[in-house]
Structure formats: C-alpha cells, structure tokens
Amino acid sequence: MAITENPPSDRPIGFGRLKRKEDARFIRGKGNYLDDIRLPGMLHGAVLRSPYAHARINSIDTSAALAHPNVAAVVTAKDLETLGLAWMPTISYDTQAVLAGDKVRFQGQEVAFVIATDEYSARDALPLIEVDYDPLPAVVNARKALDPDAPLIRDDKEGQVDNLASPTWEAGDEEAADRVFAEADVVVERDIIYPRCHPAPLETCGMIADFNPETGQLDIYNGNQAPHVHRTVYAHVAGLAEHMIRIRCGDIGGGFGNKVPIYPGYVCAIAGSIVAGKPVKWIEDRSENLMSTGFARDYVMHASIAAKDGKITGLKVDVIADHGAFDSTAQPTKFPAGFFHICCGSYDLQAAHVKVKAVYTNKAPGGVAYRCSFRITEAVYLVERMVGALARELGVDPIDLRMRSFIRPEQFPYETTTGWTYDSGDYAKTMKVAMEIAGYEQLRREQAEKRARGELMGIGVSFFTEGVGAGPRKHMDILGLSMNDGADLRIHPSGKAVVSLSAQTQGQGHETTFAQIVAEELGIPPEDVEVRHGDTDKSPYGLGTYGSRSTPVSGGAVAIVSRKVRDKARLIAATMLEARPEDLSWEKGRWYVKGDPETGVLIEQIAARAYSGEPLPEGYEGGLDAQVIYDPPNLTYPYGAYIAVVDVDPETAAVRVRRFIAVDDCGVRINPMIVDGQIHGGLAEGIGIALMEVITFDEEGNCLNGSFMDYLIPTALECPDFELGETVTPCPHHPLGAKGVGESPNVGSPPAIVDAVIDALYETHGVTHVDMPCTPARVWAAMQGRPEPPQ
Amino acid sequence: MSVQITVNINGEDVTREEEPRKLLVHFIRETPGLTGTHWGCDTSNCGACVVLMDGEPVKSCTVLAAMAEGHAIRTVEGLERDGRLDPVQQGFHELHALQCGFCTPGMLMTARALLDENPDPTEAEIRTAISGAICRCTGYKNIVAAIRWAAEHPAAVEQEA
Numbered sequence: 012m013a014i015t016e017n018p019p020s021d022r023p024i025g026f027g028r029l030k031r032k033e034d035a036r037f038i039r040g041k042g043n044y045l046d047d048i049r050l051p052g053m054l055h056g057a058v059l060r061s062p063y064a065h066a067r068i069n070s071i072d073t074s075a076a077l078a079h080p081n082v083a084a085v086v087t088a089k090d091l092e093t094l095g096l097a098w099m100p101t102i103s104y105d106t107q108a109v110l111a112g113d114k115v116r117f118q119g120q121e122v123a124f125v126i127a128t129d130e131y132s133a134r135d136a137l138p139l140i141e142v143d144y145d146p147l148p149a150v151v152n153a154r155k156a157l158d159p160d161a162p163l164i165r166d167d168k169e170g171q172v173d174n175l176a177s178p179t180w181e182a183g184d185e186e187a188a189d190r191v192f193a194e195a196d197v198v199v200e201r202d203i204i205y206p207r208c209h210p211a212p213l214e215t216c217g218m219i220a221d222f223n224p225e226t227g228q229l230d231i232y233n234g235n236q237a238p239h240v241h242r243t244v245y246a247h248v249a250g251l252a253e254h255m256i257r258i259r260c261g262d263i264g265g266g267f268g269n270k271v272p273i274y275p276g277y278v279c280a281i282a283g284s285i286v287a288g289k290p291v292k293w294i295e296d297r298s299e300n301l302m303s304t305g306f307a308r309d310y311v312m313h314a315s316i317a318a319k320d321g322k323i324t325g326l327k328v329d330v331i332a333d334h335g336a337f338d339s340t341a342q343p344t345k346f347p348a349g350f351f352h353i354c355c356g357s358y359d360l361q362a363a364h365v366k367v368k369a370v371y372t373n374k375a376p377g378g379v380a381y382r383c384s385f386r387i388t389e390a391v392y393l394v395e396r397m398v399g400a401l402a403r404e405l406g407v408d409p410i411d412l413r414m415r416s417f418i419r420p421e422q423f424p425y426e427t428t429t430g431w432t433y434d435s436g437d438y439a440k441t442m443k444v445a446m447e448i449a450g451y452e453q454l455r456r457e458q459a460e461k462r463a464r465g466e467l468m469g470i471g472v473s474f475f476t477e478g479v480g481a482g483p484r485k486h487m488d489i490l491g492l493s494m495n496d497g498a499d500l501r502i503h504p505s506g507k508a509v510v511s512l513s514a515q516t517q518g519q520g521h522e523t524t525f526a527q528i529v530a531e532e533l534g535i536p537p538e539d540v541e542v543r544h545g546d547t548d549k550s551p552y553g554l555g556t557y558g559s560r561s562t563p564v565s566g567g568a569v570a571i572v573s574r575k576v577r578d579k580a581r582l583i584a585a586t587m588l589e590a591r592p593e594d595l596s597w598e599k600g601r602w603y604v605k606g607d608p609e610t611g612v613l614i615e616q617i618a619a620r621a622y623s624g625e626p627l628p629e630g631y632e633g634g635l636d637a638q639v640i641y642d643p644p645n646l647t648y649p650y651g652a653y654i655a656v657v658d659v660d661p662e663t664a665a666v667r668v669r670r671f672i673a674v675d676d677c678g679v680r681i682n683p684m685i686v687d688g689q690i691h692g693g694l695a696e697g698i699g700i701a702l703m704e705v706i707t708f709d710e711e712g713n714c715l716n717g718s719f720m721d722y723l724i725p726t727a728l729e730c731p732d733f734e735l736g737e738t739v740t741p742c743p744h745h746p747l748g749a750k751g752v753g754e755s756p757n758v759g760s761p762p763a764i765v766d767a768v769i770d771a772l773y774e775t776h777g778v779t780h781v782d783m784p785c786t787p788a789r790v791w792a793a794m795q796g797r798p799e800p801p802q
Numbered sequence: 803m804s805v806q807i808t809v810n811i812n813g814e815d816v817t818r819e820e821e822p823r824k825l826l827v828h829f830i831r832e833t834p835g836l837t838g839t840h841w842g843c844d845t846s847n848c849g850a851c852v853v854l855m856d857g858e859p860v861k862s863c864t865v866l867a868a869m870a871e872g873h874a875i876r877t878v879e880g881l882e883r884d885g886r887l888d889p890v891q892q893g894f895h896e897l898h899a900l901q902c903g904f905c906t907p908g909m910l911m912t913a914r915a916l917l918d919e920n921p922d923p924t925e926a927e928i929r930t931a932i933s934g935a936i937c938r939c940t941g942y943k944n945i946v947a948a949i950r951w952a953a954e955h956p957a958a959v960e961q962e963a
Contacts, residue, residue: 030895037903038891040838040878044904047837131821213842213850213904213938264840264904265938297843518902518939688898691941719847719936727929727942 025531028684043261056293057133059123061115064373064712066144076139081132086124088112101339109275116336119302124279149373149712153333156370176369182352182429187362191325195317207309207706210381214264217294220284234263237555260545266517268379307381309333310389316397323416332369340378342385343487349386352429356394357476358416363428373712382757384479384558395473395762445652445674467659471767475759478646479751480563497551498568502635504622506615511543513553514565520685532573534600559751568641570746575637580617582628647750651675655763664791674736677752697760812880827851829867838878849935852908859915878907889952899948901939
C-alpha cells in the first residue's frame, strides 16, 4: 500500500495571485476568436440596414444585388417568412423582426442579408438593393413616447394602441413612504437621467453558422455569454432539435453584456447557411455594433429623498425606461425592471417606493446590463446622487451622512424595504479604509486652498451595495430557464483533472480561477486542472456569464462538485488505508488516518486506485468524477466605498479624474490579481460613462454616435493610476465565502465622479446637478446655470 | 481587377494576387497562421490592428496592402524569437496586463515600438504612447506597469508563459 510522507505544506495551494493560464496564447497572437475561424467553402454575409428611424417599407428589389457575380443569395423578410424565421422572440418575451418586412422601427434595423463569396463583395452588394421607404415621424424622447399624438411604433402587436412597452411595475410600500416623507425634516427632489450608453466590446458580434442538410446538424461558432441559453432559443426559433445544435464559443474579445442577447444577424447567418447549404460567416462592423446591438441604461428617473434628525429615512422613485423599438431587455423574467429596486442602497431606510414603466421608442433595442447586474447600475447611480444632493442640502459632509445612515453590521442579514435580503457587511469599516487611502481630510483642505486660488477641485463619494449571482431557482429564470449553473469534474488516473463549466469567460480568467477552486478543494495543482467551457456538447447546462454571476453561481458549483469528488475519494482512501471513512481526516490533497498523520494517501494515488484493478469500496462503481447543478440560496451582496478626485478646468470645463480610490468588499478573493484587474477595467468603463460614453439621437432618430470617432472610450490618458483597497466580509451562504465583483466598479464609479464634478462647482457656481456624460460642453452649460440633459 | 502584392511579414515574403483596395489588416489575417493582428473599429481609433511597418507602428486597418508592398511588416507573431518571449510579452503576463486578449497584439506592438525608440519611458510617456489603443478590460494600469517592467528587463527572457 502506498503511504506518503509528503507534508501538505509542500503542495501548491489554491487561492492566491496565480498568473493566468490563458495568457500564453494571447501574448503570442494565438487566441482563437470568431473571425480567426475559416471553414472550407465558407460564404460571407452582410446586413443591409435602415437609414430611417421609422418608415414604412413599400418594396424591396434585390435583383441588382443578385446579379452581382460573387453574390450567392439575398435574404429578405419574405424569404424568412417561408422558413418561419421572420420574427424571433427576445429574452423579455417580446418579438423582434429578424429582417424588417412591414416597416423599419430604428435606424440601423436589419432589412436584408446578402451572402457572397467574400466579405468585400457582400458589402459591395448592399447598395445594389433598392428599398422604397415612406418615412414616418419618429419617437425619440422617452418622455414623449406616451403623448396622445405620438406615432404608434409597434403596430405589429395585436392590441397595442400606444407605445407602452410594459405596464407600471412597483416595489416597496407607497403609503409607508408617504408617511416617512410627511414626517421628514428635509426632502430633496431631482430629475436624473442615466443616458443610453453601449458596452462596445473591442471584438464586435458575429457568427459562423454551418448547417448540414444531410445530418440535420447545425454547428454554430459564436462568441456569446450564454451558449446553452442561445442553443435552447435557436431550437425554438428555427424549429431544429436542440440536441442537433452545437454552439462553440472560442475566445471572446470582451462582452460586458453586449454578447448576452440573440441578434437578427445571428438568425440571418443560420437562415443563410440553411438556404446556401454552406457555412456562412457574418461579423458586424463597429457602426453596426454601436447602432444596432444591445445598448445599456436609458433610464429617465425622478426621485425624492427624505431625511430626519440627520439620517436618511426614505426614497421615492419614478422611472421611465426607454427600451427602444423592441423589448429585449436582459433580466430575470419576474423582474421587469431588473434589480432596480435595490435602489434603497446601503442605508437603513424606514420606507421606499419605486415604480418603473417602460416605453417603446424609435431607437435600437437592448437594455442589456453593461457590466451591471440587471439595472443595479442605474439604482446605485440614483441613490448615490440623491445622497450627495441631500448632504449638500443639509450642509453636512457626504461621508458623515452615509456613516449615520448605513445599515449596521449587527443588522445583517438585513431585509430592505423593497424586499432584498442583504447577506453581510460592515459598511463603515470599508468607508473608513477608503477615507484613509484617499487622505480625505487633507483632500478637503487642499480643495479649500485651491478654491481660494480659483481652481476647481471636486471630491466625490459613492457607496454601493450590489446584488449579484442570479439566482435562486424559486425566484429567478430567463425564458423559463432557472438561473442555475452546472459543473462536471473528472479526475483522470494520473490525478490530472478536467472541470467543465456552463459559465462563459470573455476575459475574466476562468481558466485560472476555476482551476484554483479545484486546487483549493482537492489539492491538485492548478496547472493540472483543465477548465473547459464554451462548447454546448462538452459542458453542463447553465445560464452563462453576466451579472457578476460566474463566481457566485459557477464558483459555488465547482466548489461543491470538488467536495463531492473529495467525499468519493474518502471512501477509496478508507479502502486503501484499511480504515473506516469516518476515521479519516482531510488536508489539502490528502486523506490520512486521524491521529496518525503519517498514514495517508494523496489524491492522485486515490485517482489511480479508482481506475485500477485493485479492490474498491463495497458498491463503488469505479472512477473518480462528479457533476452538480448549483442553485444558489440567495444573491451575494458585494459592496464598496469609492472616492473620486477631479479637477475642472475653469476655462474649458474639461474634467480630469486625477485620483480614484476604490475599496471593494467582495468576500473571499480566489485570485486577488484577477479581482484587481476586474476592478481596474470597470473603473475605466465608469470613467467613460461618467465623462464621454453616450449614444444620442437627433429629432429624426439618427444615431449620432455610430463609430469610435463619436462614441468616445477612455484611453490611458483619461484613466488615473487607480488606488485600490479591500475589506473581506465572507459571504455566509456561498461555499467559498465569495461574492461577485466584475461589475462593482462600473456600478460604483459613475456616481462618485459626477458627485465630484458637482462638488467642484457647487460653492463657486451653484451647480447642484449635471447629467452624464460630463463633457466639457455640458459642464460648461451647468457652470452657466443651464444643465442640459442628453436627448 | 487584381494586382500582385508582395509584403515581407516577420521576415518572409508573402505574395498574393489581391484587389488594390485590400486592407493590410485583411492581407495579414488571410495569411495562414497570422490571425493575431485584430480588427476592431475601421476608423483608426482602437489600435487592435497595430503592426510595425519598417519599425514604425501603423494601424493596418487604414493601410492598403498595396501600400505595404516592399516594406517589412512585423506582427505579434514576430515578437517571440528563438523560443524566447519579447520582454513586452513577458511583462504583460507577469503583471496581468491582459484580460480578453483582443487588444493585446496591438498593445504589444505599440509597446515594442515605444521601447525601440525610448528604452526608458516614464509613466506619462507610456500613457501617451498607448493612447491610440483602446483596452476595454484592464483600465490600462497594468499595461503601463507591464511596459515599465519590459523597460527594466530589456533582454529577451526565457519562455515562462
């Protein structure tokens, strides 16, 4: 019998700053992104898009395009109707035209699909298609969408008489909120817009569809964040058998929510492959990405906040959500406004009331969560801006007001007035760490000195609580699919392991992090654990990666599947050591006899035994593997304290973020290096949203930000050297004590930056409000007393 | 109409019949084994397509392949030499300067060009040098640090990643 004397301390541990396994291919230019794939005989598709925001289609003439020598086919709505593919369901139970047949409802909408021998020819053929349009008046402003004279956008929907996309949805207790407001010392009201922005991953969206008419097999190559959900939807849409569809996601060049939805171009590629009998590749260009795929936010909010005895007591919010022409908002079914009602924030409120209604406009559909857990970004932005406004009204320090109003550590688990059960937290502690890193008192002195010299410096604060890791089966589903995730772990005879996930990395480092979880739980070195994902034929069912759910849900699954394997290993170890299972103890990578630490077996020895001809425990089938589906009992609730320091140029109104301090508490950190990287990236996006990223339209519905010339993304020059800190409050219900983190920095940073801009201009210019993005023109207008909301 | 174009890529002449309008980024990517140069925006804003032309960084989405005729192009695949990583490659791995990896080839080539011209750049010089390239994942902090790491480790390093 093999007895090892290896002390456990010699074995590699699981958690820690492990450099990433996936880097090796990326630094050599050997990633495998969608456009890197070329199949034999592959054709190329291109989409003709509407130049109008709203117009009736009288006719479409494809004859000239078809006459192009390199064009194989041109697909229009009429062709799709014969295949039953003219309309597709959205993930919010609406329907969306794959190709417009009756009319176009936003600029950039898909009208026809050309398939040609190469991409250049496919695009050459687009202007050869003649479409006869009758332009109609467009609805661009969400506040005017329900005006009696507003043109009806969704006349395709039976019984739809106006532009209401979903009826008013409420959370909290309105009467209780009214009572709290009646008793308040101070009430502050604001109109606040979270403007439309776009995730704009550096790799745009696309697909290769390869339908084999002989076998009926549909092979799909497509970088998306939820491959299993996509496969189920394609089975429904295309009428194909789900088991005959295989989706393979290779490397994905960023997602940030943009690669959650199913886009008409995907269905066109599938239809094109069915029609042409060959693989069809379609990859959108940057303008198509910005103008037609999932936007984010676009919430028009009116809020009031109440205080009594220097504490925040109540919040009332009324929102108009602009969904664009089709409701393809990404969120769990039972939450039509996502998790927006977490807008009671980190505060021990007496009452809150939230109502949200959604409208259709002649703008691109979307409402995806741009690095955001289902509208929590909007919620946090709102409540933190309101707290900042209240502090100014009360004439108190914004951190003092928060400290007085925080939920206290002993109140956890804490039920909010809108129904969330926060799991854990010590908010004041995290806030203090941020103050220390920032040198808060000294910053305030510096600000006063600069103000005396005519310099405009602002200090902005935000404190967020997120709810991430959707979610519990009893509450959360998308299209009826429970928001759970699977994991499948196989230990090979040599002790090397493969773990398969339903989560789908887009750069988050899953190949490293999930190997570390197995390593932590089983003592197998992370380099000996291969993480597989992205192939629906080779991974367990699950809902994918968005809403910061990978570690909360898939991380839980991997921890538990590892423990299942460990339990099986214990039985084998008992046989090997001729002991009873209950007489064994575990240390990382090894079962040993209690009271006799020298007598034990390593996990790889147990694995070898599991597949050998040697005796196994009575009734044990052999092998060493396990699979689980993890149904999280609750969301996890990461939080953080952020402080932004900005300088505003008095002459140009240009805003520079000089410092940014981010202290995150995301519970236990599996790979702190990757966590830090996630925070850096989200902060950069937050700076973009606060200062420059916006999708706007003119009155006719023309998109004004359809390229990176107009949709501005922060570069290294706009991002400061981020200063991070941390506190660790383990999640009490997560198997590893971990909470999600990816989206926290995007959620928490915009309110801190905007608050800093207002803080810079309040005393000198009387500025109490400015909407994002804080461009020089908009900040200049605010300095002149003319805050201008975006259109 | 097509023309014969010869471009030297990573030390080897690549000759193909191409339309005169063929973009250099597509010419490179359609060469077997050279898909590391990426395309991201069409408008010279994102920098995913940066390659070195005669040692100078260019955005290959706005250069015609025909314009590269007779010039030497170096792509991300040409950074590693004799099994040794370029210091910028190693630095990016050491300091977690990449996440999704899509901007990485352009960032690496931009960094290589900077260090060839200025072997000891300050943080401000690095930030200016990479300001023509967008990274959506990292917030640039670790990229700046990785380029400094490469400046401090100028010799090609043993393959570690």
